[in-house]
Amino acid sequence: MRKILLVVAAAFISTIGFSQECIEIFISEYVEGWSNNKAIELYNPTDEDIDLSDYRLERYSNGSTSAPAAKRLDLSGTIPALSVFVIVIDKRDSLGEGQEAPVWDELQDKADAFECPVYNDNNVMYFNGNDAMVLKNISGIEYIIDRIGKVGQDPFNGDGDGGWNDVGPDYTFVANGEIGWTKDHSLIRKSDVLIGDILASSTFNVGLQWDSIPPTLYDEDGFITGGNWASLGVHSCECGDAVGINEISDFSFEIYPNPAINNFTIESESAIVDVVVYNMAGHKVYSSTEKTQKLLIETEDWTKGFYLVNLRLDNGYVLSRKVMVQ
Numbered sequence: 001m002r003k004i005l006l007v008v009a010a011a012f013i014s015t016i017g018f019s020q021e022c023i024e025i026f027i028s029e030y031v032e033g034w035s036n037n038k039a040i041e042l043y044n045p046t047d048e049d050i051d052l053s054d055y056r057l058e059r060y061s062n063g064s065t066s067a068p069a070a071k072r073l074d075l076s077g078t079i080p081a082l083s084v085f086v087i088v089i090d091k092r093d094s095l096g097e098g099q100e101a102p103v104w105d106e107l108q109d110k111a112d113a114f115e116c117p118v119y120n121d122n123n124v125m126y127f128n129g130n131d132a133m134v135l136k137n138i139s140g141i142e143y144i145i146d147r148i149g150k151v152g153q154d155p156f157n158g159d160g161d162g163g164w165n166d167v168g169p170d171y172t173f174v175a176n177g178e179i180g181w182t183k184d185h186s187l188i189r190k191s192d193v194l195i196g197d198i199l200a201s202s203t204f205n206v207g208l209q210w211d212s213i214p215p216t217l218y219d220e221d222g223f224i225t226g227g228n229w230a231s232l233g234v235h236s237c238e239c240g241d242a243v244g245i246n247e248i249s250d251f252s253f254e255i256y257p258n259p260a261i262n263n264f265t266i267e268s269e270s271a272i273v274d275v276v277v278y279n280m281a282g283h284k285v286y287s288s289t290e291k292t293q294k295l296l297i298e299t300e301d302w303t304k305g306f307y308l309v310n311l312r313l314d315n316g317y318v319l320s321r322k323v324m325v326q
Contacts, residue, residue, distance in 0.1 A: 022239035023278075024137065025050055026146040026196035028084060029232055030187040032129050033215035034224075035101045036091040039110065040125070040133070041232055044079035045194065045239030052077045052085065054139035059124045060132040063154030067134070073124035074138070077113055084235050089125035090114035110232045129163035129183025130156040134200050140305060146196025148182065150204040155180060166207030181212040186228065188213065191236040255309065259324040266295045266311065274312040277323075299325045 028043035040057065044050050052075040058067040079085045088111035091103045099119060108114075116125040127133055132149030136142050149155070149164055155172035156162035162173030163180015173180040181187060187210040197209065206212065213231075216224045253268045266272060271293050277286040285307065286297060291314070307323050 021194035024145050028189045028235040030148055036089055036103050037107050038125055039088045042085045043235045044083055047081045050079045056136045056138050057124050058134040059127050060151045065152045070122050085112045086110050087113050087115055090117035104227050106227045129180055130154050144198050144200050147200045151200045164204050164206050171205045181206040185212045186215045188231055194239050259326045260299050261326050262300045263298045268293055270313040270315040272311055273314050276310045277307050
């Protein structure tokens with residue numbers, strides 16, 4: 001695990017806890033390098049450790065609209081609060097050739113997990129620049145929380161050149177002939193992106209949320225000198241202002257029961273001054289500005305599922321907690 005580099009604006013601290021952003025993991029870097037140098041970096045923008053077993057990566061190859069079993073990767077591990085998790089394709093045999101060619105050492109060194117050693121068993125991490133990649137939350141009802149590319153669209157030409165780019169209206173090499181950003185490139189999420197892109201089948205303009213760099217470094221004569229992966233394993237994001245509950249030692253705080261049936265209670269040693277609750281679609285379902293140390297919230301009429309509780313305390317802390325309503 002690698003702690004992210006935080007970019008914090010003071011004015012942002014008082015407001016970020018009260019939006020539907022910074023509530024769910026998303027893809028922060030994408031490496032589509034030469035040969036098997038492929039990686040996906042996930043970022044946790046919240047103030048809680050997140051269990052990756054609640055998530056899945058899916059690969060939609062060559063314009064496909066479906067991802068069969070071998071193109072679905074259930075994740076495992078934990079991303080600590082405000083940290084990243086780097087997944088690298090599992091090709092580490094130094095004698096490997098062709099499809100088994102090894103990942104370069106400097107990219108192996110960045111890995112928190114290696115996945116998909118056998119193509120026929122699972123080939124999610126064998127993505128190319130024309131494969132849409134989708135990240136889903138599968139903890140209950142499955143839903144998309146992020147994507148790279150447009151599901152159902154192939155941005156390559158018949159010779160294997162192409163990719164998605166930033167030239168409208170279709171944003172593909174096939175449509176405009178401009179260089180594709182998703183083939184032989186790395187993509188780095190812009191620091192002002194606070195939530196994943198959930199619109200998997202909509203137009204994909206890479207430049208809106210991503211910066212692009214070549215995945216390799218070159219000397220003055222044009223020869224490759226190594227991988228261009230200094231940014232992998234860290235991520236700058238404005239979500240970094242969230243205060244982790246594990247860092248708070250001077251007062252007690254809890255939400256109970258969780259899961260909730262009909263209601264739940266927020267109780268804090270420091271007075272609660274603002275509370276806003278959102279469903280996972282980002283819609284506000286409750287708010288209160290009552291100053292209290294104990295607040296009961298009725299959930300009898302709420303739909304079953306997860307909700308995000310954002311609150312501010314009078315000691316200045318801004319906190320977020322996920323609650324399940326049954």
